[in-house]
Amino acid sequence: MESLRLGSILLGTNDPGRLRDWYVAAFAAVVAPSGFLDFGGINLLVDGRDDVARENVEPGRVILNFEVDDARAVTAHLDTMGVTWLVPLEERTDGLFATLLDPDGNYVQVIELNEEYLAAQDAARATAGGTLARSRAFSGFSVDDIPAAREFYGETLGLKVDEEHGMLHVRLAGDRSVLVYPKPGHEPATYTMLNFPVDDIEQAVAALAGRGVRFEMYDYVDPKGIYRDEGPPIAWFRDPAGNILSVLQE
Structure with a gap:
């Protein structure tokens, strides 16, 4: 089988304008001419649909994870927007994590991975290939x-x-x-x-x-x-x- 990649994520809502504007304000998304929201190369489409409820009744099925460099600064910005926190920012084994609700009730996580986790990931990649295979070339x-x-x-x-x-x-x-x-x-x-x-x-x-x-x-x-x-x-x-x-x- 040829190698595949996940091209984009679609988020269904009955109020696309509200939800799209929220993600732009919350996480500084770049709005592409196609209408997709670009988060560092990962594309999210907020799609208007008439077959979904106004509020997600099973928000745990799909969770959007935003990996950030400064979780405290991001959560402070989100506080100014009056977001609802499901889990306030807390320190866990792998770094800082917080979970909030978007306007449709979808779960959104803010994650700042710590140096120990990143070092372990690099070490795991090192065992899977040679020096150049694991090198992040530029x-x-x-x-x-x-x-x-x-x-x-x-x-x-x-x-x-x-x-x-x-x-x-x-x-x-x-x-x-x-x-x-x-x-x-x-x-x-x-x-x-x-x-x-x-x-x-x-x-x-x-x-x-x-x-x-x-x-x-x-x-x-x-x-x-x-x-x-x-x-x-x-x-x-x-x-x-x-x-x-x-x-x-x-």
């Missing part, structure tokens, strides 16, 4: 100006950027990152360094252009900078160091 590319790169990736593109030892970790969806490092005599590559799949390339190009991004006007692109002839529609642009990036419609 790619990287050079720039000639780290402050300019930090502003571009963090402010213009709106990505989370961490700086350490004079280098940048640009955080991507799906718990991935790319390393951006300074290099004397940097020369940009002639190929695309980083691709961003999007649901709607027209919307993505317009939004980025509105933030000051200039798209490459190659001979084979349309007036907006979008190539449409073969493969998925794609548009290319450069970072301040001249590295080529793209948005492409899946």
Whole structure:
């Protein structure tokens, strides 16, 4: 059998607007053009249905778990929203856990896993494969100006950027990152360094252009900078160091 992956989670409700707005406010979900809520690469669809009750009568059947870096800060934010706690934040063997109810009565857990649990998980993975098989590999590319790169990736593109030892970790969806490092005599590559799949390339190009991004006007692109002839529609642009990036419609 070919490898499979869980594509998304559907949450049925008779008041989708209320429930969708709550998850956006509670956990800062990114609303994709398709209507899905993107939680770090895991997609949740709040689906309006007329065959479900207003309140979930068996909330223990499906529980949404949100793994966070700071459970105390998240639960403090949820307190300002007046949420109902089924189990207030407490320390357990594997970390900090709390369980609350969403507006439909579904169970939602906030989890901050501790270092001991994460170390045990790493050790378990280590026994299942070789060094590279368990390594969380990431790619990287050079720039000639780290402050300019930090502003571009963090402010213009709106990505989370961490700086350490004079280098940048640009955080991507799906718990991935790319390393951006300074290099004397940097020369940009002639190929695309980083691709961003999007649901709607027209919307993505317009939004980025509105933030000051200039798209490459190659001979084979349309007036907006979008190539449409073969493969998925794609548009290319450069970072301040001249590295080529793209948005492409899946």
